[in-house]
Amino acid sequence: MLDIPSIVKNGVRDFQCICGRRHLVPEQRVLLGMGVLFDLPQVLSELNLGKKALLVSDENIFPLFGEQVVTLLEKSGVGVEICVLEQPSGFFYLEPDEDARSQIGVHLQENPDFIVALGSGVINDLCKFIAHRVQKPYIVIATAPSMDGYSSPGAPMLVGGYKVTFEARPPRVIVMDLDILSQAPLELIQAGFSDLMGKTTANADWVLRHYLLNEYLCEYSFELVKEGLEYLSREAALLKERSPEFVSSLSVALFNSGLSMTLVGDSRPASGLEHLVAHYLEIFALHRHLNPSLHGLRVGAATVVAQKLYVRFLDEVHLFSSFVSKKKPEVLLDELKLHFGPLFLFVEKEAAEKLSPPLAFGDFFANPVFVRKKVEEKLLVVSHVEETLKRAGIPSSLQELGFGESMVRDAFRYARFLRKRITLLDLLDWFGVLEEYLDWALR
Numbered sequence: 001m002l003d004i005p006s007i008v009k010n011g012v013r014d015f016q017c018i019c020g021r022r023h024l025v026p027e028q029r030v031l032l033g034m035g036v037l038f039d040l041p042q043v044l045s046e047l048n049l050g051k052k053a054l055l056v057s058d059e060n061i062f063p064l065f066g067e068q069v070v071t072l073l074e075k076s077g078v079g080v081e082i083c084v085l086e087q088p089s090g091f092f093y094l095e096p097d098e099d100a101r102s103q104i105g106v107h108l109q110e111n112p113d114f115i116v117a118l119g120s121g122v123i124n125d126l127c128k129f130i131a132h133r134v135q136k137p138y139i140v141i142a143t144a145p146s147m148d149g150y151s152s153p154g155a156p157m158l159v160g161g162y163k164v165t166f167e168a169r170p171p172r173v174i175v176m177d178l179d180i181l182s183q184a185p186l187e188l189i190q191a192g193f194s195d196l197m198g199k200t201t202a203n204a205d206w207v208l209r210h211y212l213l214n215e216y217l218c219e220y221s222f223e224l225v226k227e228g229l230e231y232l233s234r235e236a237a238l239l240k241e242r243s244p245e246f247v248s249s250l251s252v253a254l255f256n257s258g259l260s261m262t263l264v265g266d267s268r269p270a271s272g273l274e275h276l277v278a279h280y281l282e283i284f285a286l287h288r289h290l291n292p293s294l295h296g297l298r299v300g301a302a303t304v305v306a307q308k309l310y311v312r313f314l315d316e317v318h319l320f321s322s323f324v325s326k327k328k329p330e331v332l333l334d335e336l337k338l339h340f341g342p343l344f345l346f347v348e349k350e351a352a353e354k355l356s357p358p359l360a361f362g363d364f365f366a367n368p369v370f371v372r373k374k375v376e377e378k379l380l381v382v383s384h385v386e387e388t389l390k391r392a393g394i395p396s397s398l399q400e401l402g403f404g405e406s407m408v409r410d411a412f413r414y415a416r417f418l419r420k421r422i423t424l425l426d427l428l429d430w431f432g433v434l435e436e437y438l439d440w441a442l443r
């Protein structure tokens with residue numbers, strides 16, 4: 001069974017990392033175990049966050065755990081203002097959009113001292129974003145191990161229908177009560193597991209950038225998630241049983257992934273081309289009023305294709321040095337304007353930078369055998385993502401999640417323009433082989 005890292009347990013504030021940087025560790029209390037929710041009054045009295053809390057939850061979660069949490073807060077001498085978010089009609093899930101933010105905004109007029117998020121992904125993101133904006137601390141009582149955002153420094157929000165990730169402070173207290181987490185709907189546990197699979201290609205992309213573009217790389221941040229990836233992929237078949245051991249290890253692995261982002265200061269250790277594809281599909285599904293599915297499930301299914309692309313690329317990497325001089329991108333500006341339509345204004349800046357390849361590529365092509373080994377160390381920690389997802393009973397293709405073939409293909413062709421971050425998809429396009437690779441991988 002995995003445990004939270006000693007730097008967190010021992011309350012270390014900063015440390016000199018093997019990557020050469022000094023990482024700041026957030027001031028944070030992590031409660032992990034059966035029944036740890038009942039330790040909350042004790043922790044609150046130690047931290048003294050204030051006398052008035054705004055509790056934010058949603059229609060599904062509040063009826064299950066709301067009363068219990070309110071009682072515990074009141075027992076700690078904290079007055080509670082309650083905000084139960086309603087899912088707007090026409091949406092498949094609660095979304096972190098203008099409507100949800102304004103629902104919370106109304107309750108802020110009561111001037112709470114701190115915010116309590118009771119829920120998973122979207123509730124946590126909303127509270128993190130708003131707490132940061134109004135400069136108040138927040139704590140989260142996690143209700144599902146569905147993604148790695150509890151401990152991360154980013155809060156993805158929908159702005160005008162486009163997903164923008166804002167910088168925000170992680171919570172002061174994270175409650176991971178296994179009695180609550182192991183009761184989570186199976187689909188949410190699957191989503192957390194599936195999201196974790198994406199750390200393989202995310203880190204492969206980071207290594208690629210390190211050798212290609214001399215980008216800074218932190219090996220420790222990968223060490224944080226490696227053990228979880230190995231253990232959970234090995235034990236994937238146990239997911240369906242939701243044993244406390246499995247759910248605990250998954251929760252810790254996701255926590256560690258969030259922590260790695262906080263240490264490094266952005267989402268690099270946890271998000272690569274698989275996340276870009278997942279974001280693309282979400283944005284376009286919302287625009288077309290289709291079911292976007294869950295973040296983690298999209299990420300896992302995208303990782304299956306991403307891993308395939310990577311394995312072939314690494315097999316052929318020695319060929320790429322001969323492409324350097326005759327590189328010719330396939331995707332051009334006019335095509336992008338047409339494809340993104342009204343959303344183009346959100347991607348314009350990133351697109352402009354990515355349309356022309358860099359003039360030089362670091363050490364990458366000088367020693368492809370070495371680089372291949374370095375990429376594989378990350379990529380193949382889970383040797384067969386597709387088989388692992390299947391063993392866990394999780395959809396392993398984007399089609400199974402309801403995305404049509406042309407939408408999936410578009411996602412792999414255009415998703416890279418959503419963010420500045422360079423991934424394998426950029427490299428393949430710059431060298432004029434993206435279409436050929438996609439024909440092969442999506443066949």
Ligand SMILES: [Zn+2]
Nearest residue numbers: 147148195299
């Ligand atoms: Zn994710």
Ligand SMILES: [Zn+2]
Nearest residue numbers: 017019218220
């Ligand atoms: Zn480091």
